[in-house]
Amino acid sequence: MKTPKWLKWEFLPWKYFYFPVYIYYLILSLKEGSMGWIAAVNPQLPLGGMADTSKNSLLVHFQKNLIPSSILIDKKLSDLELKEKLIASDLTFPLIAKPDRMERGLGVELVKDISALNKYNQKNKFEYLIQEYIDYPIELGILYYRYPDSSVGEITSIVQKGFLKIIGDGNSKVKELLKKHPRAGYFKKHIEKQWSAKMDHVLALDEELLLEPIGNHNRGTTFHNANDLINEALVRVFDNICKQVPDFYYGRFDIRVPSLEDLYAGQNIKIIELNGSNSEPAHIYDPEYSLFRAYKDLLFHYKIMFRIARINHRVNSVKYISAMEGFRILRYAEGNRNILRATR
Incomplete structure (x- = not known):
């Protein structure tokens, strides 16, 4: 007999699941004397990448061979203008359309023809990306961090995605x-x-x-703990990749790759998306993972971010933001998410 969804912790609404994290964040903030320390994790991103971060602004830093071909579409573009821009880009269907500043798979769609793209365009109220659809068989979420006073980083989480x-x-x-x-x-x-x-x-x-072709947990993809794939060769690959993004110290790469041999060689990797301080060690959502271990791993990663922020603040003179400014960014991002949900 199948376990009811409400009895599986991996499907808990994230706002409730994160309650212990809120408490831990508050403890760290009291210790540091600032609620806005997380902005110093990745200083170039809003709240370090916690919310309202442009996907395109991160992807443009990478070498062209590492990312899918993509174009940024203005929210007021007409269908005719969209068609002209698509022709000029040489992109062909099927394509991925996704809002430039949303998280957790919200608004991401596989569009198979111009009719579907026009429909997406007409209901869209924000800038969005049209991205080449990469159908490599392996999709991974790789969480990497590097302390600002170190030249090398670490990989602490790999999730392999099993599509529904x-x-x-x-x-x-x-x-x-x-x-x-x-x-x-x-x-x-x-x-x-x-x-x-x-x-x-x-x-x-x-x-x-x-x-479901979109590799998001909340849309049916099974997340498998693939931490056994972590080795020194892979860390070196992502050391080199991460240094292409200025002042980037913590985040999860969502990638597709044809084979594990390509992955370890740093070849034929396509970075679908890069997230900042909102990145979770997504291996915790493996159906076999215990809730206790999940919280242990999650809090450990907040401890890593806290140390990164402290080093940036004390050694590199990166300023923390005020609690008021932080809450303003979060409220703005949540308002945009609500607007997008209303159109879906």
């Missing part, structure tokens, strides 16, 4: 296969909305149907 899909048996309809799937039922409404026209379709034997 079903496999045909030659007899069962899609809706029947969904009922048998161990996790699909947790995302029933989302799947039925996306695949309503295929519910009565029978998949051939061993035919795969990818139900």
Whole structure:
């Protein structure tokens, strides 16, 4: 019998799940005498990358071979202007469309043709990225940090993403296969909305149907603890990659790569997205991971960020921001998220 979703801690709403983190953050803030210390983790980013951070502003620092081809679209662009910009870019469908300043997969869509892109454009109220769709078989979230007084960093978390899909048996309809799937039922409404026209379709034997192409936990992707992939060769690869971004000391790279051999060689890596101080050690969301271990790992990473901020503040003279300014950034970002949710 499948465990109800509400009994699986990995699906707790993040605002509730983070309650112990709020307490720990307050303790660190009292220790440092500032609520705004997190802004010094990555000094070039709002709150160190906690909120309202432009994805495009980070990706443009990397060598072209490390990132998907992409274009930034103004929120007021007409469909005709959009088509002209797309033609000039040489991008071809399918494509990924995503808001430039949102988190946790909000507003990210795979668009398969110009009609779908126009629909996305018309309902969009913010700048967004159109990005080449990279279909390499391995997607990882790699959390890297480096102390400002050190020339080398560390990798403390790797999550490997298992995309939500079903496999045909030659007899069962899609809706029947969904009922048998161990996790699909947790995302029933989302799947039925996306695949309503295929519910009565029978998949051939061993035919795969990818139900969700976006690698986000809250959209059905299973997060697998892949910390066993961490080694010195990989750390050196990300030492070199991270130094391409000025004043960047902590964050998670969401990447796709054809093979582990390519990963360790630093070849054919595509950085889909880079996050700053809002980055979680996403391996904790492995279904087999205990809640106690998850909190232990999560708080450990806040301790790392705190030390980075202190070094930047005391050695590199990076200023902390006021609590008022920090809350203003958070409120602004939350307001934009609410606006975006209302259009979805």
